[in-house]
Amino acid sequence: MQAVIVYESVYGNTRTVAEAIAEGLRGARPDAVVRCVPVAGAGPEVTGSADLLVAGGPTHVYGMSSGPSRRMARIAAAGTPAGNEPGTRGPGPDPGPGLRTWFRSLPKPRPGARGAAFDTRADMLISGGAAHGIARRLTHHHYDLVAAPEGFVVESTGGPLRTGERERAVAWGASLA
Template structure:
């Protein structure tokens, strides 16, 4: 199995979840080749040979990030040690742009979608939009879209820490994808 996990991250939380998913996949399938890369490093040469493509991003304005929402998040993060320039920060183009150049998958390739989000009914989620784009690009979904909770994200604009237990839950979800 060749799995690629592609993520977009501003505060580093989505990167942490992506890395936990990779660990879960590796634990469940020690023979698998698993790569975990930011969206800026996920060109066709990286994703083109994947049997499993897992894609995740933060939730911005009820869904996937956009150019304006990414700029606002980077501005909010500028005064935050977890923000721009910190671990997981990815100032390049987001997932919406990346999906436009996603190559045709291998026959039978599967995909999975995840996001990071606030634990608020009105926060929405990016995972369903990501899953829709994966199916549009002819990936069969390996699992239902999944969201991982970040504490205080919307209220404090801090990109708060992941909720306790979410990293472990992400590793378990990754293992289930194997």
């Protein structure tokens, strides 16, 4: 099995979840080839051979991020210790396209390709979630969903992940295998 986890992350929380999902997949299927890549590095040469494509991003303004919401998040990240990568300050380099743009160029998958969607979100009734929009786009691109869209909770906009969420992401990743 070849699995690719594609993520969009500003504060590093979604990246942490993506890496935990990859860890869970590797643990459940040691024979699998598992790649975890930011959306900017997930071109057709990376996703084209995937039997399982897992895509995830942060929740911005009740759903998937957009160009303006990503710019606002990067500006906000500039004032936090989390920044774009763990242990850095500031928004870091331009992260490239977001998931919305990436989906526009996603090629048709191989027959029988499977998909799964996740997001990071605040634990507020009105926060919404990006995972359902990601799942709809995967389905539109002919991926068969293997799990319901999943949300992982952050304590505040910049994180950290709520206690236990990383472990839950590992378990969710294992269940996708």
